[in-house]
Amino acid sequence: MNVLVPKLPAIITPTERPRSFGAYPAWLIAAALLPLFVWYVRRLNDGSDEPLGLISLGLGALLAWSDRKKLHAGSKARSAGSILILASALSFPWLPPLLRALIAVIGIASFYGLHRRIGLLSLMMLSLPLVASLQFWAGYPMRVATAEGVVQALRISGAVVGRIGTGIALDGKIISVDPACSGVRLLWHLLVATSALAAIHRLPWKRGLALLSLAAVLTIPANQLRALVLVIQTWRGDADSSLLHESAGLACAALILAVLWWLAAKHRGVETPATVTVPVRRAHFAVLILAAIAGPSLAVTAPDRPLPESAAPAFTEFTFDGVTLPLQPLPSTPMEQAFAATFPGSLGSYGWSGRQVILRRVNTATRRLHPSRDCLRAAGYDTTEAIIETHADGSQWASFTATRDAWKLRVRERIVSEANTESWTDPSAWFWDALLHPLNGPWRAETVIEVN
Numbered sequence: 001m002n003v004l005v006p007k008l009p010a011i012i013t014p015t016e017r018p019r020s021f022g023a024y025p026a027w028l029i030a031a032a033l034l035p036l037f038v039w040y041v042r043r044l045n046d047g048s049d050e051p052l053g054l055i056s057l058g059l060g061a062l063l064a065w066s067d068r069k070k071l072h073a074g075s076k077a078r079s080a081g082s083i084l085i086l087a088s089a090l091s092f093p094w095l096p097p098l099l100r101a102l103i104a105v106i107g108i109a110s111f112y113g114l115h116r117r118i119g120l121l122s123l124m125m126l127s128l129p130l131v132a133s134l135q136f137w138a139g140y141p142m143r144v145a146t147a148e149g150v151v152q153a154l155r156i157s158g159a160v161v162g163r164i165g166t167g168i169a170l171d172g173k174i175i176s177v178d179p180a181c182s183g184v185r186l187l188w189h190l191l192v193a194t195s196a197l198a199a200i201h202r203l204p205w206k207r208g209l210a211l212l213s214l215a216a217v218l219t220i221p222a223n224q225l226r227a228l229v230l231v232i233q234t235w236r237g238d239a240d241s242s243l244l245h246e247s248a249g250l251a252c253a254a255l256i257l258a259v260l261w262w263l264a265a266k267h268r269g270v271e272t273p274a275t276v277t278v279p280v281r282r283a284h285f286a287v288l289i290l291a292a293i294a295g296p297s298l299a300v301t302a303p304d305r306p307l308p309e310s311a312a313p314a315f316t317e318f319t320f321d322g323v324t325l326p327l328q329p330l331p332s333t334p335m336e337q338a339f340a341a342t343f344p345g346s347l348g349s350y351g352w353s354g355r356q357v358i359l360r361r362v363n364t365a366t367r368r369l370h371p372s373r374d375c376l377r378a379a380g381y382d383t384t385e386a387i388i389e390t391h392a393d394g395s396q397w398a399s400f401t402a403t404r405d406a407w408k409l410r411v412r413e414r415i416v417s418e419a420n421t422e423s424w425t426d427p428s429a430w431f432w433d434a435l436l437h438p439l440n441g442p443w444r445a446e447t448v449i450e451v452n
Helices: 024-032 034-044 052-066 075-090 097-111 118-126 131-156 184-200 205-236 242-266 282-301 334-340 372-378 427-436
Strands: 161-164 167-170 173-176 317-320 323-326 346-352 355-362 387-390 396-404 407-417 443-451
Touching: 024 034, 024 075, 024 097, 024 282, 034 097, 034 282, 052 118, 052 184, 075 097, 075 282, 097 118, 118 184, 118 205, 131 161, 131 167, 131 184, 131 205, 131 427, 167 205, 173 205, 184 205, 184 242, 205 242, 317 346, 317 355, 372 396, 372 407, 427 443
Parallel strands: none
Antiparallel strands: 161 167, 167 173, 317 323, 346 355, 355 443, 387 396, 396 407, 407 443
């Protein structure tokens, strides 16, 4: 005979009863990452198109909030998240802000269970100020791939064409694939859209990662087609080719998104039993307290990194437009200080025939030899896109205009190898060449500024 025994409620002792910390963990995380928040806001206003990250951040927050009932963090995720947040706070004196921010984003995602959705995690990562860094690291290889694709397409049609670096030689003309045509922004937009699709359709990690990889791969032929339209119009001498060029880019992006949407909907994630959310435990809370103390404290007490000497007395004369004249050293200016900040080499500012000449010298490939346009943007100037000028002496310069209030500056710059006089108008192209040919240094970045 079966005897039914009533199930007694579990007895929870005071030491076993989970304690709710309410919103305190969120406030502790905010305190721990306060130096990163300050850095993020500054990067949003540096003129490098970094406000694009707000789109990804807002979209990720909206999708996470709408799916909040299905997002759960287990004990291991809570522990890993709190440790990563502490690591981000403790690494202030040693790691660059972007890397610390990446660690913090992964930590926050783990702590709140967002890491289970690759779409949400990638949206958070894409909200970081990545565009300028992507342009530097990946811009030149993507421009080379774009130029090569255009050359091969034109050869199929029977045209006599060749590639010189990122330039396309066609009928005696060199049509340059400039940084604006690298496809970096197209790549960023497609990755954000794909991440949103992965989050909306709750794709598991494997399928979501495959979809993101496909979006990145499809960016290359799409950008090649867009550049092909521009090259053909430039070759024909069309006065205004921007409309068709941009229309081709939008059409390619729309086609790729349609394919990605279909794939995401086809492989929509299956709802699985949710993992029980583990309350924030005392150990997690203690780690977050340490992070909240360490983050701001290290930001205040960490010694400033020593800056190199801003003067370079070795430069005594300078040649521009075939004219060689002596250089007159100038005292430090706010513009020069913007150039010199954290620069790993020597720098000098000079007067030359009514112009200001800034010379920077480095011995190895470095990310910090960035375009002077970035420094001017950080100083509050609005700048145009750079174009390539070929002067009478055969030298090539990147040229752009910078304006602020009543000031209008014409800026020309290039990088020259002091070993073999080879020159570059794009820091990204120089970086990869210097990385592959380190014996061609030292290199000198020449910037000529004149008031219009």
